[in-house]
Amino acid sequence: MSNFRFKALIGVVVLFVAVPGWYFLGGEKQTDSAVTDCQGKYAKISIGTYPGDLAGLLWVAKDLDYFSKYCLDVRMEIYPASSGAIDDVLAGKLDFAAASDFAFVFNNLNGRELMTFVSIASDESSLRVIAKKASGIYAPADLKGKKIGFLPNTRAEFGLGEFLAPYGMNFFDIIPRTYKEPFALEEAISENQVDAVVIWQPFVNRIEALLQEKASSWSVRSKHQNYFQLLATREVVSARKQDIARMLSALSEAERYFAERPSAARSLLLRRLPYYNASLLEDIWPAKTFQLSLSLDMLYLFNDEAKWALAHGKYQSSEVPDFSELIYKDALKAVKPEAVTMP
Numbered sequence: 197m198s199n200f201r202f203k204a205l206i207g208v209v210v211l212f213v214a215v216p217g218w219y220f221l222g223g224e225k226q227t228d229s230a231v232t233d234c235q236g237k238y239a240k241i242s243i244g245t246y247p248g249d250l251a252g253l254l255w256v257a258k259d260l261d262y263f264s265k266y267c268l269d270v271r272m273e274i275y276p277a278s279s280g281a282i283d284d285v286l287a288g289k290l291d292f293a294a295a296s297d298f299a300f301v302f303n304n305l306n307g308r309e310l311m312t313f314v315s316i317a318s319d320e321s322s323l324r325v326i327a328k329k330a331s332g333i334y335a336p337a338d339l340k341g342k343k344i345g346f347l348p349n350t351r352a353e354f355g356l357g358e359f360l361a362p363y364g365m366n367f368f369d370i371i372p373r374t375y376k377e378p379f380a381l382e383e384a385i386s387e388n389q390v391d392a393v394v395i396w397q398p399f400v401n402r403i404e405a406l407l408q409e410k411a412s413s414w415s416v417r418s419k420h421q422n423y424f425q426l427l428a429t430r431e432v433v434s435a436r437k438q439d440i441a442r443m444l445s446a447l448s449e450a451e452r453y454f455a456e457r458p459s460a461a462r463s464l465l466l467r468r469l470p471y472y473n474a475s476l477l478e479d480i481w482p483a484k485t486f487q488l489s490l491s492l493d494m495l496y497l498f499n500d501e502a503k504w505a506l507a508h509g510k511y512q513s514s515e516v517p518d519f520s521e522l523i524y525k526d527a528l529k530a531v532k533p534e535a536v537t538m539p
Contacts (some may be wrong), residue, residue: 201478234267238268242270243426243491244272244273244278245278246274246277248454248469253467254316256453257270259468268444276378276535277350278295278350279299279347280297282299282310286310288429293426294427296423296424297315297424299351299427300351300427302496303349309432311429311522312426314528315489319424319480320422321422323351324396325394327391328385328391329412336414339391340369343389344370344372345380346372347395359416359417361413361531371471378399381393386406397472397476398469402471420500421485454486458477458481464491489536490529491538492537495538497517502519520538
């Protein structure tokens with residue numbers, strides 16, 4: 197990368213994380229509100245996430261002091277991709293990671309046990325396949341035999357498989373090229389390392405702007421929503437059930453804020469997401485759902501992703517796990533019972 201660009205991103209984000217006590221939103225100064233029932237005791241929690249819109253509830257809960265209201269001292273850590281946050285959760289360096297549904301499935305298939313206890317956002321797929329016409333790619337069928345870049349163990353990997361299937365292709369019909377973070381995909385396609393990439397916003401706009409009329413581009417559609425979840429080890433979930441319930445209470449207030457003040461929520465997120473602009477955020481907003489949930493569709497998706505993964509790769513597990521055993525439901529049932537629709 198782009199080390200310079202990511203450091204610049206971290207600098208912007210750290211500025212806001214380091215000064216949570218005041219900021220301006222919609223022309224009004226917001227200040228820390230006194231919380232009397234915590235008696236000065238705040239449980240420390242660390243959460244890792246990528247710098248994207250699906251983490252919106254986390255940022256609102258942080259910046260509007262909803263976490264503090266529920267006696268939580270939350271430290272947010274930013275990673276180029278959620279895989280880094282998951283690595284630190286498994287290493288015991290971080291309490292929770294915000295990550296995609298496929299990241300949850302992939303790690304559990306590979307013997308890296310993770311539990312989830314909530315989805316904090318979902319969307320219709322924002323993934324796109326962007327290809328270079330100079331590589332002879334004008335239609336999806338032209339991807340056969342071509343080098344396609346993506347971030348492994350993310351929803352982009354599963355999405356690419358879904359995209360190829362209707363055209364009679366799978367991963368054995370292309371040349372996969374994997375990268376560790378989104379900026380590397382931007383560089384890869386501009387430097388002719390790959391013929392196409394699979395990526396999400398805001399990098400879709402960046403790459404399409406880079407290639408302009410030289411690009412072929414298609415949306416990746418799925419029969420499921422994409423789910424962005426909070427993950428932790430079994431040990432952390434077992435030890436911190438009260439803190440998880442408090443976290444969900446804070447996020448529930450953030451959810452209400454999104455529903456009642458969407459324009460203000462977008463304005464707040466723009467201060468947290470340097471690579472987004474107001475026009476992009478407004479364009480993609482209708483496809484986003486910022487709600488706490490543990491839905492039956494989410495459970496079906498886990499199983500579909502696991503079956504697909506086992507058919508296309510080598511994993512420690514040779515069968516689909518019982519994902520219901522890896523989902524802690526009690527906290528969300530207590531905070532927002534109607535949000536739990538899985539058995």
